[in-house]
Amino acid sequence: MNDLDSLIVFTLDNWRYALPLPVVDRVVRMVAITPLPKAPDVVLGVVNIQGRVIPVINMRQRFHLPEREIALTDQLVVAHTARRPVALVADAVLDVIACPVQSLVAAGEVLPNIEYVEGVVKLADGLILIHDLDKFLSLEEENFLAHALENSVPETS
Numbered sequence: 001m002n003d004l005d006s007l008i009v010f011t012l013d014n015w016r017y018a019l020p021l022p023v024v025d026r027v028v029r030m031v032a033i034t035p036l037p038k039a040p041d042v043v044l045g046v047v048n049i050q051g052r053v054i055p056v057i058n059m060r061q062r063f064h065l066p067e068r069e070i071a072l073t074d075q076l077v078v079a080h081t082a083r084r085p086v087a088l089v090a091d092a093v094l095d096v097i098a099c100p101v102q103s104l105v106a107a108g109e110v111l112p113n114i115e116y117v118e119g120v121v122k123l124a125d126g127l128i129l130i131h132d133l134d135k136f137l138s139l140e141e142e143n144f145l146a147h148a149l150e151n152s153v154p155e156t157s
Contacts, residue, residue: 006022
């Protein structure tokens with residue numbers, strides 16, 4: 001096991017969040033989001049990135065942050081769960097950091113019962129919450145999303 005974890009750090013409002021770098025495929029500028037009928041509420045719609053139709057997750061809703069209009073300056077963090085690719089709307093992507101394992105704290109030790117977060121990084125200038133993308137969508141949301149994608153995405157020729 002190595003003694004550093006690489007994390008991609010992004011912001012929503014004044015909060016910093018991170019994903020383990022191995023689950024991130026790329027970061028892209030905001031593109032038009034197409035609504036996806038019958039998708040779970042946490043899904044804003046879908047985007048087409050290099051020919052792949054990818055659901056866009058509303059992290060503001062998931063983390064109970066105030067909603068705001070999506071801006072052209074926002075970015076999409078394209079990542080993958082064990083089941084599917086997803087795009088997460090971020091206000092800004094700040095950096096990729098090498099985080100010493102000893103500065104990682106299990107989420108339950110800091111914030112008991114916090115959902116969707118697997119750990120916290122304690123840095124000199126504050127905390128960064130590390131997401132667990134595989135827990136981001138409930139099984140029911142996954143099933144609704146799969147059904148919505150199957151029934152709403154036109155075939156490409």
